[in-house]
Amino acid sequence: MIIYGTRSAHLHSVQKTTPVCPNCEEKGTLLISVYRKHAHIFWVPIFPLGKSGASHCKNCKQALRSNEMPEPLKKEYQIIKKETKGPIWQFSGVFIAFFFLIFAGFTSQNNKKLEQEYLNQPMAGDVYEYRVANKQFSTMKVIQVDSDSLFIALNDFEISEASRIYKIDSPENYPDVVYGFSKKEITAMYSSGKIFDINRN
Template identity: 35%
Template sequence: MIFFGSRASRIKDGQINNVTCPNCENQTSMTYSIFGKYAHIYWIPAFPIGRENVVECNSCKRTFKLNELSEPIKQKFNREKEDAKTPIWYFSGIGIIAFLIALISYNSMQSDKENAIYIKEPAIGDVYSIKGSAFGYYSTMKVTEVTQDSVFTIISDYEVGKKSGVNEVDKSEYYTDQIEHLSKEQLISMYESETIYDIDRD
């Protein structure tokens, strides 16, 4: 379950001086507070969603929303609020998401670079994640011997329906005794066609 919602925090307090209160009609000052509102996911601020302003007469203690005040008071308030900046931490969630996307993209590019090297230079113990030709199953194939032109492998007897679960079938007791012989050209062709889509090398 994803927990999300909105919250607010006070970002500025101040005084508006020499104004006439619409309620008590005294020449007085007013205290204002500016609250920033933000959306959150799992209580981590994601992005700002607006502001709320509260103004209180220092004489009669009546509170007002901005649209309840006279134009002169609004103008003074608008000058006061110009330096009320939205806190950077309101964007924490966006920053975290952007960082994770960048990290995933970087790791994916690094993995692709390594795979491109490993497929051309196979080594004993390499484990290939493979996609079956039918029914969308996934399994693993392990390199047992490498010669100048050939690669010898054994294939796991078990299959899974999702790429994310393929590590579950990479267990020594699951591999068949039947050895598959492949030329290095065949191996590269399987990689280029994405039949082999990942390579794990210890």
């Protein structure tokens, strides 16, 4: 269950000397407050949604929302609202998303770099994830490396979801039969995307 909704944060309250209370007609008794709403998910503010306000009379205790204020009071409120800046923390979700994207980008770039290393310097035990026909995926394992060829065992199993490929990568799924590939062939399979991931333990 995702808990989400909106909340209002109090930004600022000002007691001005000029406005007259529309109810008791006292001057200088009104406290004008500005709030800003934000959307939240699990109470983490995501982004702000707009300001609202209220006035509160210290004399007669009447409270008015900004849309209930008579014109002169509304004008005062609008000036205060314009001058009041909302806090940056109401953008927390935007920052979290931004840092997550940067981190994800960095991780994926690092991953590609490692894969290139594994490709250039193959080792026995490396596992290549590759596309089989009919949108199926499987793995092959490097058993032995020579100067310019690789001896590889092909996994007996296939799976239809690339993200679950780890489920079939267990030692008993590789038969004793090995096939020879030149390093060039493997590089070509990687460049074309047939091999899409390389894992080393």
